[in-house]
Amino acid sequence: MKDTMAQIYEKLGICQKVYSFGEAVLDTLQDRFTKIDQVAEYNQAKVIGAMQENRVNATCFAATTGYGYDDVGRDTLEKVYASCFHTEAALVRPQITCGTHALAVALSANLLPGDELLSPVGRPYDTLEEVIGIRESACSLKEYGVSYRQVDLLPDGTFDYEGIRRAIGEKTKLVTIQRSKGYQTRPSFSVSQIGQLIQFVKSIKPDVLCMVDNCYGEFVETIEPSDVGADMIVGSLIKNPGGGLAPIGGYICGTQACISRCAFRLSAPGLGQEVGANLGIMPAFFQGFFLAPTVVAGALKGAIFAANLYERLGFPVVPNGTESRHDIIQAVQLGSKEAMVAFCRGIQAAAPVDSYVTPVPWAMPGYEDEVIMAAGAFVQGSSIELSADGPIRPPYAVYFQGGLTWYHAKLGILMSLQKLYEAELIKL
Ligand SMILES: *Cc1c(COP(=O)(O)O)cnc(C)c1O
16 A cells, blocks of 8 residues: 555654654745745756757767867866856866865965955855965965955944955955855855945955855855856855766856966966866766756755754754745754754764764864764765754754755755654654
8 A cells, every 4th residue: 555645754764743843844835945946947047058058969978088188078068157157267177176176276376475365254164274374284375475364244244344445455366255154153145245245345446356155055046146246156066066966076167367377276387278187077067067956946945944943943043944045054053962963863864875874973183072974975075965064062053954855855854853852852
């Protein structure tokens, strides 16, 4: 006999009470889900349009080796990204190993000794601290004579325009704007807010370059920071734009002048964009980009479902259940180590890969506190796949993101709730 929906969930370990609680929350979210689907539909059209315009065809999927001269697949993929994000040029490659690498290339290619880098949005993502030299590291920008200034956000999370005006000087060459909050408590910025900031910066110093760290933001809205004046947007292919299929990679899209320098920095002066074999990875890059708008929509639905579910149980959530979204990250303040552990065990137990593994808090290099991480991913470290992590310290917040499909995100969130319920950390 065929199982009902509740029964099939029960077979996966979700009890009736948890399932019904989830359904009651979902009943309130249909309007928001419809809006997310509309954004995905719009972005799907953008991606297909870019592929058609650049005449994507079967030869684009062929592997190249060695120097990779005349690599049609690689060159076409870069044109597709540039068309989709409305930039003059793009660098999209497996030789860019991750988001941090893409950002490091974009910065070091476009900053010279004596130049100053400015972050008008406070402290950048952790891994950039060593790239910039905020934390000492060999080969940091600081070591090469590039100075750094930062203007913190105002207490209400808005831009400190007066402080930014004062911080822009003779040496200011490049302004870096991080769209997503990453693992901070500040709000993530909408593309329109980023546009206002870029306009302000350029009104003070027109030739300053504006780079946006677009990680986790791609396809959340119908426009990207490159539509509102950014000279470069930068991100990771094991997040949103890889659509879960890209097994590695990063991208930089922007002006021809900026991207040419990035290509020389990535390979070598004189070689630039002309070399770099694709090693047979092109099908995953093209198909992943094609799927990315719907994958991002699924992840967003998961984030909104989790926000509303945990908010209803009295846990503080960032963003809250009703706020508009500018990235796919959801923070839930669980208030105790036990609750963090239970939550992460639920996410892990719901995974298609490594579901039998039990995550435990662990000391990690670079972190002061123990960290717990849940990830059952097809691609190692991929955070467009359903994953959760957080440092074991007050307010005991887990940051979670991803889900290649909405249904998997839903299962993961229900399972996190199930584990909290079984540990008697919540009442239903
Ligand atoms: C993930 C992320 C990065 C770094 O990307 P990696 O691929 O992990 O190196 C940089 N900035 C932000 C905002 C991110 O979310």
